[in-house]
Every structure is written in C-alpha cells, then in structure tokens.
Amino acid sequence: MTRRLVCSYLSLMLLVLLALEVPFGVVYGRSELSRFSNAAEQGAMTLADVCEEKLERGQAAELPELARNYNRRTGSRVIVADQNGIVRTDTDHAPATTTVGKDLSAEPDIATALHNQPAIGTRDAPASDGEALFVTVPGSSGADNSVACVVRTLHPLDSLTEKVHTTWAVLAVVGLGVLATVAVIGFALARSITRPVRALERATAQLADGRLTDPPATDRGPPELRRLTASFTRAATRLQHLLHAQQAFASEASHQLKTPLTSLRLRLENFEPHLDPSAQNSLDAALGEVERLSRMVQGLLALARLENSAITPEAIDLDAVIADRAAIWTAFAGEQHVDITVTGTKAGRVWAVPGALEQIIDNLLSNALRVSPPETAITLATLTSPTDGGRTPSVTELHVIDEGPGMSETERQRAFDRFWRAADAQHDGTGLGLPMVRQLTRAGGGEVTLRPAPGGGLDAVVHLRPTLRTRPERLGVLSEDLVAAQPHRNQHPTDGRWHFGKRKTSVRQ
Known part of the structure; x- marks a missing residue:
C-alpha cells in the first residue's frame, strides 16, 4: 500500500510537471528564436541601408570592408548583391563556397528582395552540420523605392540551439529534483498513513493464529482507520471470548457428559437380571443407543478441539x-x-x-x-x-x-x-x-x-x-x-x- 501511495503521488506530480515545463520549454524556444530573428532582421536592414548609401555615392569599394566588420561583430556570413542579383561581396572567401560574381537573382530569397520584400527563414548552413537563419532584405531608395542592392545575412543557430537545450536540461533536472523531494515526502506520508493498516495486518495474523496478543492502537491514523481499528478490536475481543468459551466447553463437556452416560449404561445393565426374556432385545437396543450416543459425543468433542486448536x-x-x-x-x-x-x-x-x-x-x-x-x-x-x-x-x-x-x-x-x-x-x-x-x-x-x-x-x-x-x-x-x-x-x-x-x-x- 505504501508503494501504491508513493506511485500515485509521483504520477500526479509528474503530470503537473509535464503540464508546466513542456509548454514553458516550447514557448521559451520559440521566443528565443523570434527574438534572435528580429535582431538579425534589424541588423540586416541597417546594413542594407548603409550599403545602398555607399552605392549611391559611388563608394562600392568600401562594401567588402563594411561586410567584414558586420561579420566580425555578429558572426554571420554577409552577401551583398547589386540590383541585378550579381554578388558584389561575400565574407566567405573559401573558393568552394564563395558566391562573388555569381548571379543569385533566381534564388527565392534574393528574388523576393529584388521585388523590395524581405525574406526570413532557416536553411542548412554550408559551413556546419547545423541550421542557419537567413535574413535577405533590399536596400531601396528614391521616390519609387527602387532596389539598389540586396543584403543576405546567414546566422548559425548552434549557439541558440545549445541555449535552448541547456534550458530543457535545467527543466529536467528541476523536475527530477521535485520528483525526488515528492518521493521522500510522499514515502514519509504514506508510511504514516499505512502504519495503522500494518498494525491491523499484524493483529489479523495474530488472530488467525488463535490469539491476539498485540491489539492495534485506536488513537493513531486518519479518523476512518481509527474507527476501523476500534471495530476490529471489539470484534476480535468478542471472537476470542467465544473461542475461549467453546474451548472451555470442549474441555469440560467430555468429563461432564461421560459420567451420566456411564451411569445410564450401568443402570440399564443392572436391569438385565430383573427383565423378562422378551424385553432383552429392547434392553440391548437401549444399550446400543447409549454406546452410539457416547461415541457421538466423543466425536463432536474431538471435532471441536480440532477446529479450535492452533496446530x-x-x-x-x-x-x-x-x-x-x-x-x-x-x-x-x-x-x-x-x-x-x-x-x-x-x-x-x-x-x-x-x-x-x-x-x-x-x-x-x-x-x-x-x-x-x-x-x-x-x-x-x-x-x-x-x-x-x-x-x-x-x-x-x-x-x-x-x-x-x-x-x-x-x-x-x-x-x-x-x-x-x-x-x-x-x-x-x-x-x-x-x-x-x-x-x-x-x-x-x-x-x-x-x-x-x-x-x-x-x-x-x-x-x-x-x-x-x-x-x-x-x-x-x-x-x-x-x-x-x-x-x-x-x-x-x-x-x-x-x-x-x-x-x-x-x-x-
């Protein structure tokens, strides 16, 4: 019973923890991703405005240095393309992955930005095994908001993913700690609740063996168990009294019944010399019935002693x-x-x-x-x-x-x-x-x-x-x-x- 109570406490607390921690972890992960995306979008839009201004002033040669500064500050990869989608600068100088001079106007995010609309999403990072957040924004100017350039920034999500995973681990540790605390408290509480039940179990075992030597206390435990214990003690006391009375009868009746039966048999046998021979059969039948009654009494007493004995x-x-x-x-x-x-x-x-x-x-x-x-x-x-x-x-x-x-x-x-x-x-x-x-x-x-x-x-x-x-x-x-x-x-x-x-x-x- 103690184990069942503890398991019920743990099950209830586990449901509560799951109902609280899982939604919290999911909301936290989404909020962190949203915050990261907003920051990346604001940074990319600021960079696009600066690039558009440099292009208008004819300072296109300063774009690589501007992109490298942004890369060092944010750790993201920066790609700047002109109004035709041709890449003018790329902070990734690896020959296998650089896009300088390439036409990216056919790619979905670049095409969206060339139509003066930002594009935000995730994609596989080419330089790592994880994902990266891409933010592609247009650099527009003039009354007609013509697109002068397009800026794409790629932000690796490794640090964000690690932060979210760390939060999940902390939630798991906190949950396990709460469960351990509940288990200790629940075990102590369950032992306190089941102590009267264990006392009743011991008393029942003693009563089954024929003698209640250690009656359970009636002033411990919940009120329901106290009333049950009191009722059991009264029933056990009465049952022991009845058993003792029956045992006393079984032990005393043998002597008390043997004497009158023996006396009755002797008196019947004493009638034999004074009876008419025609009554001899009736006398023999009476003696036989007395003998049968004696055996029946002995059998009943033997059964009573057997049923009442702890053997x-x-x-x-x-x-x-x-x-x-x-x-x-x-x-x-x-x-x-x-x-x-x-x-x-x-x-x-x-x-x-x-x-x-x-x-x-x-x-x-x-x-x-x-x-x-x-x-x-x-x-x-x-x-x-x-x-x-x-x-x-x-x-x-x-x-x-x-x-x-x-x-x-x-x-x-x-x-x-x-x-x-x-x-x-x-x-x-x-x-x-x-x-x-x-x-x-x-x-x-x-x-x-x-x-x-x-x-x-x-x-x-x-x-x-x-x-x-x-x-x-x-x-x-x-x-x-x-x-x-x-x-x-x-x-x-x-x-x-x-x-x-x-x-x-x-x-x-």
Whole structure:
C-alpha cells in the first residue's frame, strides 16, 4: 500500500510537471528564436541601408570592408548583391563556397528582395552540420523605392540551439529534483498513513493464529482507520471470548457428559437380571443407543478441539504409520474373515498433524470394515505422482479400498456432512468419522475424496504433501495404477504384498 501511495503521488506530480515545463520549454524556444530573428532582421536592414548609401555615392569599394566588420561583430556570413542579383561581396572567401560574381537573382530569397520584400527563414548552413537563419532584405531608395542592392545575412543557430537545450536540461533536472523531494515526502506520508493498516495486518495474523496478543492502537491514523481499528478490536475481543468459551466447553463437556452416560449404561445393565426374556432385545437396543450416543459425543468433542486448536503440521513417516495401523486392525478384521493388505509405492515422510494419520486410517478402516463382506480384503495402497504432468510438486496418495457395496455419486458428495448416514445403513455409525477425516487431512494441508473402486466397492483417497521430492521406490506389486492394487478374494498371503498375521489386540474406534 505504501508503494501504491508513493506511485500515485509521483504520477500526479509528474503530470503537473509535464503540464508546466513542456509548454514553458516550447514557448521559451520559440521566443528565443523570434527574438534572435528580429535582431538579425534589424541588423540586416541597417546594413542594407548603409550599403545602398555607399552605392549611391559611388563608394562600392568600401562594401567588402563594411561586410567584414558586420561579420566580425555578429558572426554571420554577409552577401551583398547589386540590383541585378550579381554578388558584389561575400565574407566567405573559401573558393568552394564563395558566391562573388555569381548571379543569385533566381534564388527565392534574393528574388523576393529584388521585388523590395524581405525574406526570413532557416536553411542548412554550408559551413556546419547545423541550421542557419537567413535574413535577405533590399536596400531601396528614391521616390519609387527602387532596389539598389540586396543584403543576405546567414546566422548559425548552434549557439541558440545549445541555449535552448541547456534550458530543457535545467527543466529536467528541476523536475527530477521535485520528483525526488515528492518521493521522500510522499514515502514519509504514506508510511504514516499505512502504519495503522500494518498494525491491523499484524493483529489479523495474530488472530488467525488463535490469539491476539498485540491489539492495534485506536488513537493513531486518519479518523476512518481509527474507527476501523476500534471495530476490529471489539470484534476480535468478542471472537476470542467465544473461542475461549467453546474451548472451555470442549474441555469440560467430555468429563461432564461421560459420567451420566456411564451411569445410564450401568443402570440399564443392572436391569438385565430383573427383565423378562422378551424385553432383552429392547434392553440391548437401549444399550446400543447409549454406546452410539457416547461415541457421538466423543466425536463432536474431538471435532471441536480440532477446529479450535492452533496446530502445526510435522513430517510424519507414512509407511511406519500404515504398517502399525494395519498390524493392529488385522486382528479385528480377521474375526470378520476380512484381510488387510498393504501395497503400492514407498511413501516416505509427509506433512501431517501429529497423531492425525493414525486417526485418519482408523476411521477409514473402521468404515471399510463395516461394509466389507466375509472373505474379502481391504487394501491400503500408497502412490506418489506429480499433480500436473511433472510441472508441479508431487503428491502422495493414500488409498483405502474395500470390496463392499460402494456409494452412488450423490452419496459420495454428502458423505462428509456431519451426522449423514446412508439410508440403507445397517450399522450404528455416528456420521462423524468422515468429517473428522477431512478436518484432520486439511489441517496438514491435504484433501480427501471418495471414488468408486475398480471392480466395485469404495476407494477413499487421502492426498498428502510429501516432505521429500525423491524418486519413489516400488514395494510389492509393481503396478502403475490402483487396479492392480485391488486385492482379489481368497488371495494367498505370499503373493508379494505385505500381509500381517492376526493377533488379538484392542481396536481404536
């Protein structure tokens, strides 16, 4: 903003200088030429009168000396011709350029003067590379104003041109000095004007990081910026208060809600010995709803904490996380006769929030396991590829592929809405798993999408930012796309893919 203000000041001042200096320079040059022409014309007319007088007295021999004196005094070339246009004297004695004895009556200016009319103009100077001002006047006398002689003076314009150029240079220097002065003053003024704006920028950056530690001063700058600063400070204070209240709720609600839910579950379980066997199904359904409500509360609190936390991504070894989660989930998947397979490229380290990759994979595997039929497989596949034909940095993709019923296009678009579940869902999910996955992925600078899997099922793709730009190494299957990464039913564990043995362990929900 400071640069724009300074540029606007300089642009305005440049227009003013051009509007003032250019007309002044043009008028000055023309006035100097007019003054020079008038002086040369007056001198030539005086010389013509003297020459005419010398000719009338029969003193034509004195014309050369008279012309030389005028030449020494004015620095101009003098040519005197008689009434027939024959040159009687010429101050230029060079043999190649002298006109003595020549008939110049056919030249326009001489012919005009022979008709008793002066002629003034510019022409190329024969003795220099510049222009010269010629003044041709008649020397007339008698009652009929007969022309007795013609005088032509040639005045070089080098000195006049140099004087005009010097004036233009002075105007340019003065203009540059004015622009430099305006730039210094404008920079100081712009810095003064934009200081409150910079303070607002710093305060906005602090607020974006989650805490306003240095509020901007409300007593500096123009009145409009003061009012803006005061409004921003009030809004930021209120926003921080709301954020703190929400954070306090997220931290306290977990403990406050866990106790009544746990107590409700225990009371329902205590009813079991006293219930009629026909009411057992209702009790089981009630316990299931309490469990689902507990998971929903935990999911909402986790999302609230995630949205309100200032988190910084770190470099995480994706391969190690995948191997760890696959090993843990294999035991639980084996109870449902579902295999978990890891394949694809070696992913290396990616940017992610600490602990986020584990939760992302857990949620995606939990969703995939709910819909996977027995004797099928869930594939964890990694792939590193350029985002735009190799012209932009590569992206690491984590695919979680199942062989379940899949989703329609409409369902895939709504799957990341909170509390949304498919109409034909037969499980007790809370509808918060995929929203949490998206939030955790975006916190690390990535994105997650859902695609139809090759051959049926769903392919959940997590796009992550790699920390290294090394050439990926292939592990296991050397396929170039994800079709080969899709496992077949009843696949043998020794087919070249990583396959983890089953073991009893707890499963993270």
